[in-house]
Amino acid sequence: MKKAYINASSIRSICGDTKQTLDAVFNKKSFLATFSDIVPNKTICIGRFPDKSTFEELLYSCVNEVLDGSNLQDFSNTLLLVGSSVGGMAETEKILFNENSYENINIQRHTINVIASTLDKKYNFLSTRSFSTACTSSANALKVAKELINVGAYKNILVIGADEICSTTIFGFSALGILSDEICTPFQSNRKGMNVSEGIGALLLQNKFEKESVELIGAGASSDAYHIANPDPTALGAISAINKALHDAALDSNQIDYINAHGTGTQANDTTEAKAIQTIFGEKIYVSSSKSNVGHTLGAAGAIEAAICVEALKKQLLPPQIYCDDNENSLNYVDIVKEAKIEYALSNSFAFGGNNTSLIFGVCHEN
Template sequence: MNSSTSFPVFIHDCGFHSALGSEAVAIHQALQSGQSKGMLIDNEILNTHTSTVIGRVTEALPPIPQPLSLYSTRNNQLALSALLQIKTSVKDAIEQYGADRIAVIVGTSTSGISDGEVAYAEKINQGAFPEDYHYTKQELGDSANFVADYFNITGPCYTISTACSSSGRVFISAKRMLQAGIVDAVVVGGVDSICKLTLNGFNGLEALSNQLCQPFSADRSGINIGESAAFMLLSAKPSHIALLGAGDSSDAHHISAPHPEGNGAEQAMRAALEDAGLTPKDIGYINAHGTATPLNDSMESKAIYRVFGDSVPVSSTKPLTGHTLGAASATEAAIAWHILHHQLPLPMQRCVNKADDIEIALVESEQYLGGKAILSNSFAFGGNNISLIFGYSHD
């Protein structure tokens, strides 16, 4: 399904914090070296007492301001660490448009569940929840409400939770809202933090790898989970980088597995191209969903090959950030923004043993975008698929 008619949405700022780090220099070094300091082995988080690799944010996180103490969770602290990077731009937008003409749309899948886990453990051990704990901290809407209250934004505010496509769908919603004239600017993004519920759930599905994930490799054995926050300020006011197009689909093939031929993935990519008014030749790089599970990488490769052949360079950045779940789309949108804004080389796929079922062209040597656009894929449970296209604006 096509998300909308062509309507460019411009990106005015980007805040980003993941296992790559939070400073531009650290992010760029990690993207170019293919090594991320936050990808760490964890031997404690799984109930099976087996090890896995997790993409952790290792820097100290800012405290939640006292007037907003009800929002005090690690998830919101992580969000705040990215929001502080775009604070000036958001304040300028509020001054220009008014607080009621700005929307907040956030994607998440974990919200404050990690804090709920700690609080519940205390209740079991001590007989009562901590005094500062409230169940609203793990409600999905908590993330968007925090962002709105932090900036005193009074326009539309909501959270989207469609598993791993959550923070991709926020871009589609923002675009529609801007196109309809409901608001003049939108703060969009995604945030998810590490929690035991998610890790043990994926371990129960036998989807976790006990080593650094290897997308598109014959040796791929599963995913690494990560945490991340990425936020952008969008509006219809021209800027040099834009969301050129977006496409979505829902193939509903299986509750936790994509269609083996990638039918829904293909549909989303073609819809994004149509929405942007672009052809496959206009795409200079594809940031693949690339989770390193056998089924995902196989079906995504087939879908990409049917649309683009083997002429467009492809890589997955999940070995550098982990799969950040509800924040994955925003995480990879932020990586696309950094590539475009700073004219970085494309992230390489260090695939030692490329699988026979992978026909696409992986980024295996230094390459640059060459002025073309970036397509970024995110696919979720239930066949909820999102493709976003970012590029330079000519307006």
């Protein structure tokens, strides 16, 4: 069986480019902002890209960074897998709101596949596929990429997680009553909810080991189908996904050194995820959520947080959580950036409909 190595990655977030985003994550900086002119009679805290570039330009720069940092000359022998929650919905909204009409909306620019097709036109990929499973979209794309490389189906797979913020998502989460008016405080007893945001993450998976490779060693998924918006409070779905990832990686729970939690800051998600972590790992394992830094980037979250785990493994640094002073439970939150021996890191992604995905990344010892 071939191994799936991550040999290049990049991020575009509300914090900036890859370097700026990682600096924010490892130094407890947040670029989330409050707005009182979006949802009537409500103040919300969300994440928006700086107005310097369009979403398409940021997408191209993210892909270019991966290509420049890789051993590839082009993507002609590379499969593209894109995970997104809203696809081209933001573009549709702009036309609708600007013209107060749907007549000039191009349905081909609305679909989930529009991101993959846009990239394919510019880079000429071997083939493309798109995933839309809400907040697990790019995590599931990474899982499939690993499996395809493991069986030798492809040598190179570029995984993109990308979501642009739009009114439909903002008003949808507002209607559910889970948007916070402050920077989110995952797992804390005073938490008010989540911060919807936008972002792009890109990771190149290959069957070839390189000097700074990080292996995607395990992946597990489950669907508890408990409720359309809330996770199963027994945490059985989350527990199943994590255990499947451990089994896939041939690891015991005590071998995981760090968990990048889904950690949205909502009451239902945090309670369920904490229960799953405590059931499998106990209370000593290091845990943190990056969503206070970059917000909840929906379908892009799995890819962005995977890139954060890759950096943690390369630098042997634990990324801290911005707020962890009012813990509702006894999880071992990373309060400041710490040097630590990290062999394996777990990243959780949980979505509406009970869709759960867990990924395990490991340090490579080959030469």
